[in-house]
Amino acid sequence: MSRVEAGDGTDVELPVLPVDEAPSLRPEDLLERYQRRIYAVIYRMTGVHAEVDDLCQETFLQMVRSLPRFRPGTNLDSWVYRIAMNVSVDHLRRQGKRKKLQEELRSQGASLMATGEALPEETARAVREALEGLPPEQKAVVVLRLYEGLSHEEIAEIVEAPVATVRWRFFSSLEKLETVLEPHVKSGERRS
Amino acid sequence: MNCTDVRPLLAAFGDGSLSESVRRSVELHLESCRSCQSLLDRQARLKDLLVSSLPLPQPGDVYFERQRARLLEASHAVPAPRGRAFRAWFAAGSLLAASVLLVLYGPTLVQKAERPGTDPLAPRLAAKAPVPAPPPLPGVDHPERKDPSKEPGKEVLNEPLKEKEPVKAPPGPAPAINPKSVTSADPAPPSPAVGTAAPRTGAPPGTAERTVRMTREAVEVALAETPTERVVALCVAAEAQLRELPVVMAKDPTLAAELAGAYRLLVAEGVAGVLGDKAEREEDLAPAREVAARRARDHETTLAALQGEASGALKDRLGLALEASRSLSGR
Numbered sequence: 111m112s113r114v115e116a117g118d119g120t121d122v123e124l125p126v127l128p129v130d131e132a133p134s135l136r137p138e139d140l141l142e143r144y145q146r147r148i149y150a151v152i153y154r155m156t157g158v159h160a161e162v163d164d165l166c167q168e169t170f171l172q173m174v175r176s177l178p179r180f181r182p183g184t185n186l187d188s189w190v191y192r193i194a195m196n197v198s199v200d201h202l203r204r205q206g207k208r209k210k211l212q213e214e215l216r217s218q219g220a221s222l223m224a225t226g227e228a229l230p231e232e233t234a235r236a237v238r239e240a241l242e243g244l245p246p247e248q249k250a251v252v253v254l255r256l257y258e259g260l261s262h263e264e265i266a267e268i269v270e271a272p273v274a275t276v277r278w279r280f281f282s283s284l285e286k287l288e289t290v291l292e293p294h295v296k297s298g299e300r301r302s
Numbered sequence: 303m304n305c306t307d308v309r310p311l312l313a314a315f316g317d318g319s320l321s322e323s324v325r326r327s328v329e330l331h332l333e334s335c336r337s338c339q340s341l342l343d344r345q346a347r348l349k350d351l352l353v354s355s356l357p358l359p360q361p362g363d364v365y366f367e368r369q370r371a372r373l374l375e376a377s378h379a380v381p382a383p384r385g386r387a388f389r390a391w392f393a394a395g396s397l398l399a400a401s402v403l404l405v406l407y408g409p410t411l412v413q414k415a416e417r418p419g420t421d422p423l424a425p426r427l428a429a430k431a432p433v434p435a436p437p438p439l440p441g442v443d444h445p446e447r448k449d450p451s452k453e454p455g456k457e458v459l460n461e462p463l464k465e466k467e468p469v470k471a472p473p474g475p476a477p478a479i480n481p482k483s484v485t486s487a488d489p490a491p492p493s494p495a496v497g498t499a500a501p502r503t504g505a506p507p508g509t510a511e512r513t514v515r516m517t518r519e520a521v522e523v524a525l526a527e528t529p530t531e532r533v534v535a536l537c538v539a540a541e542a543q544l545r546e547l548p549v550v551m552a553k554d555p556t557l558a559a560e561l562a563g564a565y566r567l568l569v570a571e572g573v574a575g576v577l578g579d580k581a582e583r584e585e586d587l588a589p590a591r592e593v594a595a596r597r598a599r600d601h602e603t604t605l606a607a608l609q610g611e612a613s614g615a616l617k618d619r620l621g622l623a624l625e626a627s628r629s630l631s632g633r
Contacts, residue, residue, distance in 0.1 A: 137377040159359050174377045179581040202523040262319050281310045288348050288506050295347050
């Protein structure tokens with residue numbers, strides 16, 4: 111979990127942080143270490159750059175508020191991911207737009223099936239909307255696994271669920287995504 | 303393994319995140335099942351599509367520098383950890399619950415107790431007393447009432463923290479000092495012991511004077527910064543009940559039982575709640591525990607003596623109060 115894609119697309123090698131040091135971290139240290147990673151994970155969850163700013167701020171302030179209660183022995187990376195995910199999931203739930211998006215996806219999927227071809231920008235949009243159509247808990251697993259490259263065990267720690275549950279959520283997510291994105295997967299296959 | 307077993311594992315198989323034995327079982331199944339092999343291939347293509355189609359935007363260094371400045375500014379306006387404020391209000395709420403119980407029901411209970419064959423305490427004290435929300439107080443944040451973090455875009459983050467006004471000591475005569483109880487880590491008046499402290503009857507229940515005194519005690523608890531200060535403030539409020547008990551129990555056992563119930567609430571819910579707060583650091587809890595144990599030992603002497611003189615419902619209530627006290631002193 112120490113090598114991640116940062117918000118600017120570069121990889122950042124993170125130093126190993128002794129767990130007992132966490133409570134003495136200052137807000138500046140937290141930003142230095144996690145700002146771009148928080149941006150990346152929240153962007154993946156929400157898919158809207160304009161919303162990321164507010165959610166980054168909410169995440170960061172929750173971290174600052176919670177840091178005095180950080181328990182030694184807790185993985186700091188997981189703790190940060192957990193806060194960012196909770197903020198994102200709460201946000202998605204508040205939005206309550208999943209149903210609407212799913213309806214849009216169904217109609218869009220039908221039209222693509224009819225033409226049998228999808229342009230790359232259409233594919234990107236479809237992927238974004240397909241992810242937004244997942245329940246927040248499943249989306250969190252997909253984002254952490256595919257985009258953050260975390261193992262199922264690490265994800266289980268972050269979302270506070272058994273590993274088997276995480277595997278099931280991932281499998282279930284892929285099934286749903288495949289159904290919605292089938293034309294795009296096939297069209298990519300033809301192009302390659 | 304059959305297809306039903308294998309399919310949920312394929313995503314993890316494709317990531318190489320299965321255990322060795324399970325991986326072998328899945329491999330074995332895949333060798334003979336074209337359907338699952340096909341699903342595995344589709345999943346691999348799907349993962350590629352998901353990753354390649356959704357690049358991160360590149361807002362650039364300027365964006366992150368501005369965001370950093372804004373976040374740091376906002377972080378300076380973050381109030382004391384919410385948990386601490388909540389715990390302070392929880393403690394204050396316990397105190398107020400006891401106060402309200404006495405102020406509102408004291409006179410009523412006295413009247414009801416005059417009716418033969420009724421125990422007005424039984425139904426009310428059997429149920430856990432509700433903890434009412436404390437009233438707004440000057441200079442105190444109310445994080446449980448308005449948590450800006452739950453309303454993105456509505457946060458008031460740049461307001462400077464308000465300085466807390468010093469709280470004056472509750473009115474009334476200072477209790478007699480028990481030298482055993484005084485240490486540098488115990489900043490509040492020590493606990494009284496039966497026979498050494500002059501009983502203070504205070505204002506009768508239902509009066510403005512009583513309400514003011516109890517509200518001040520609640521403010522003391524709410525503004526306490528450390529577990530030790532919170533414990534001391536709660537103990538002071540509990541000791542106010544103990545001081546009144548010897549005078550009240552001779553005249554009005556029903557009201558005395560209420561006082562014993564209020565004491566139990568303050569100790570069992572308030573002090574024990576502060577000491578059991580896992581979010582606090584051990585080095586902060588240790589002195590609080592010592593203070594609580596020392597004061598509880600003094601309380602036990604008082605309560606045991608009072609229980610010996612009491613009978614009926616009052617004796618039972620004093621027994622519960624004694625039990626709460628012993629749980630703190632470790633006896």
